[in-house]
Amino acid sequence: MSNPDPTAVVDELSWRGLIAHSTDLDALRGVLAAGPVTLYYGCDPTAPSLHVGNLVGLIVLRWFQRFGHRPIALAGGATGFIGDPGGRNSERTLLTAEEVERNVERIGRQLAQFVDLTDGRGLLVNNMDWTAGLSVIDFLRDIGKHFPVNVMLAKETVRARLDSGGISYTEFSYMLLQSMDYLELFRREGCRLQVGGSDQWGNLTAGLDLIRRVEGETAHALSWPLVTSATGEKFGKSTGGGSLWLDPALTSPYAFYQYWLNVDDRDVGPYLRFFTFLDHAEIEALESATVERPQARAGQRTLAEQLTTLVHGPDELARVQAASAALFGGGALEELDEQTLAAALSEAPSVSLTGEAPSLVDLLAEGLALSKSDARRAVREGGAYLNNNRLTDESAVPAETDWLHGRFLVLRRGKRSVAVVERTR
RNA sequence: GGCGGGUUGCCCGAGUGGUCAAAGGGAGCAGACUGUAAAUCUGCCGGCUCAGCCUACGAAGGUUCGAACCCUUCACCCGCCA
Numbered sequence: 001m002s003n004p005d006p007t008a009v010v011d012e013l014s015w016r017g018l019i020a021h022s023t024d025l026d027a028l029r030g031v032l033a034a035g036p037v038t039l040y041y042g043c044d045p046t047a048p049s050l051h052v053g054n055l056v057g058l059i060v061l062r063w064f065q066r067f068g069h070r071p072i073a074l075a076g077g078a079t080g081f082i083g084d085p086g087g088r089n090s091e092r093t094l095l096t097a098e099e100v101e102r103n104v105e106r107i108g109r110q111l112a113q114f115v116d117l118t119d120g121r122g123l124l125v126n127n128m129d130w131t132a133g134l135s136v137i138d139f140l141r142d143i144g145k146h147f148p149v150n151v152m153l154a155k156e157t158v159r160a161r162l163d164s165g166g167i168s169y170t171e172f173s174y175m176l177l178q179s180m181d182y183l184e185l186f187r188r189e190g191c192r193l194q195v196g197g198s199d200q201w202g203n204l205t206a207g208l209d210l211i212r213r214v215e216g217e218t219a220h221a222l223s224w225p226l227v228t229s230a231t232g233e234k235f236g237k238s239t240g241g242g243s244l245w246l247d248p249a250l251t252s253p254y255a256f257y258q259y260w261l262n263v264d265d266r267d268v269g270p271y272l273r274f275f276t277f278l279d280h281a282e283i284e285a286l287e288s289a290t291v292e293r294p295q296a297r298a299g300q301r302t303l304a305e306q307l308t309t310l311v312h313g314p315d316e317l318a319r320v321q322a323a324s325a326a327l328f329g330g331g332a333l334e335e336l337d338e339q340t341l342a343a344a345l346s347e348a349p350s351v352s353l354t355g356e357a358p359s360l361v362d363l364l365a366e367g368l369a370l371s372k373s374d375a376r377r378a379v380r381e382g383g384a385y386l387n388n389n390r391l392t393d394e395s396a397v398p399a400e401t402d403w404l405h406g407r408f409l410v411l412r413r414g415k416r417s418v419a420v421v422e423r424t425r
Numbered sequence: 426g427g428c429g430g431g432u433u434g435c436c437c438g439a440g441u442g443g444u445c446a447a448a449g450g451g452a453g454c455a456g457a458c459u460g461u462a463a464a465u466c467u468g469c470c471g472g473c474u475c476a477g478c479c480u481a482c483g484a485a486g487g488u489u490c491g492a493a494c495c496c497u498u499c500a501c502c503c504g505c506c507a
């Protein structure tokens with residue numbers, strides 16, 4: 001898709017609620033109108049995978065690409081080494097060089113999945129490339145000289161840290177590195193726009209200042225609002241507390257799909273706008289459907305479908321939908337044929353068994369990653385199920401007839417956590 | 426460098442010799458109600474070979490019949506002074 005009006009990307013993002021702060025929007029439109037604009041978004045490799053928090057950035061890059069612009073996805077091999085002081089009240093634990101390197105490699109692959117890199121339409125870079133060889137003296141002279149400490153101290157991220165636990169010189173310097181990235185990309189690639197979450201605003205504007213001082217030119221910044229949820233919980237914390245990762249090894253596509261399927265009614269509309277590329281009419285229709293017939297959860301279903309496809313692909317989507325239908329369909333598991341059941345269960349965490357079966361409490365603990373105390377408690381509280389039947393006996397052992405098709409036991413804790421035990425002989 | 430304050434379970438935070446696995450809140454989990462939602466109510470929320478035992482209150486050592494609580498040393502954090 002190529003839109004005839006390259007400035008319309010601003011209106012699109014605005015309609016979707018993806019603009020929180022911006023530098024001069026009219027000036028930005030002017031730049032966008034003048035031709036394809038190169039812009040960048042950076043992620044630090046603090047973990048071996050991107051998470052949903054990074055998803056907005058990737059989607060914004062895609063929007064720009066759709067409107068004919070040229071996105072750069074930056075993996076922060078250098079900045080991740082230092083640690084962003086923002087959004088925390090204490091110092092980060094430094095990652096080792098091996099960890100950063102490994103994370104950069106993995107995150108780079110994920111970034112490449114979201115941005116079309118063919119024929120120079122997009123670019124993937126690592127800021128370590130221009131930071132590693134820099135000497136301290138050059139850095140202090142060429143970059144540090146342009147940063148008034150009084151201005152840095154006034155930045156929200158720094159001030160918050162001064163009020164809580166203090167901040168090391170290392171993290172204090174983070175802003176300089178990020179600004180230097182922008183300057184570097186401005187020089188190398190003619191990058192004129194940096195996008196980021198609103199918590200990055202201070203860092204974004206620091207980059208603009210640097211470019212103005214060094215190059216005497218105006219660059220732009222655009223931020224999106226922090227994604228929140230209606231209940232005030234941290235967005236993207238999957239049930240169970242962990243982050244919602246994009247890597248299927250860290251968050252299974254099934255769990256990923258279920259997360260979106262369970263989104264609060266009040267969040268569906270905003271999330272459809274933020275996270276999908278559906279057109280306005282379709283989103284508005286889903287928004288009214290959510291108001292009129294909330295129990296159908298049409299919005300949640302579409303959201304879950306769209307995002308699972310975006311991140312994990314259509315094949316995974318089909319599998320997790322089959323699994324969800326089997327596990328939440330309300331029908332008896334015994335009635336599912338072996339093939340369907342096996343396919344559905346392939347999405348759930350599983351335990352393989354060869355010999356005699358241990359107690360169900362042991363299996364619950366292992367399959368659902370609980371402590372045995374927790375597993376015991378779940379049974380005691382009536383929150384543990386075998387093949388959709390509530391367990392009541394803490395010392396129960398699976399009976400021969402419990403094995404579905406002679407192969408499977410379906411264990412469940414509460415409504416949503418499912419694990420499968422598979423027996424091989 | 427000096428003086429003072431602090432370090433408690435996932436987070437915040439009470440606890441100053443036995444009744445402490447440690448108040449209260451938040452987060453989380455389960456049950457009921459529902460729509461695999463929200464709100465609400467109820468229960469749970471260190472581990473285990475679970476009516477008992479083990480491990481835990483920054484670290485190590487000590488006093489004591491007994492220590493999260495007292496003493497010593499060390500580490501880190503926060504103030505004020507230099």
